[in-house]
């Protein structure tokens with residue numbers, strides 16, 4: 224079997240997502256050197272971790288985890304950039320497999336019922352052609368054997384709120400606005416909300432505000448990366 228695998232590699236070599244060198248047969252997606260360059264958070268098995276604490280007093284997140292810290296000039300930032308702007312969707316597969324397995328083996332995330340991505344605005348979706356979270360979410364859905372649901376949480380247009388004239392409406396107008404539809408799909412469910420980068424947490428908070436209106440919903444978070452705060 225190994226012999227066939229080696230032969231296969233001669234004709235179809237795989238390249239590292241981080242540095243483009245040819246991968247060894249025992250490596251997948253990323254070479255050992257680049258993997259060492261990712262600043263892992265180890266949050267998945269850590270209760271009351273840094274990311275969870277960052278939401279204290281703002282929104283009630285059940286569990287939260289991130290794979291790595293997002294640091295400028297680092298490998299993680301490069302990966303996210305390639306995924307979002309260079310259409311390197313295999314990065315979503317790589318990280319979805321990684322996160323899916325981590326969560327599956329963690330005692331903390333055993334009560335999740337479904338996965339919901341932070342949505343793109345429909346206009347941006349048309350422009351980019353894909354939500355960079357889709358592969359990530361679908362691979363996690365595969366490992367955890369729970370549905371990946373994209374129909375419920377929707378990002379709405381800013382112009383909707385511009386018809387409101389109040390001061391509050393203007394303030395809100397500078398923020399992201401989310402709404403929900405087909406609410407029955409996540410009624411009474413523990414939702415795992417997924418994102419690629421969490422910095423201030425404002426986007427997560429806005430999504431949370433929309434989702435929590437649905438009866439019986441509770442929310443946990445899994446992100447590819449987060450800042451060190």
Ligand SMILES: [Zn+2]
Pocket residue numbers: 239240241242243244253254255256257258
């Ligand atoms: Zn590499």
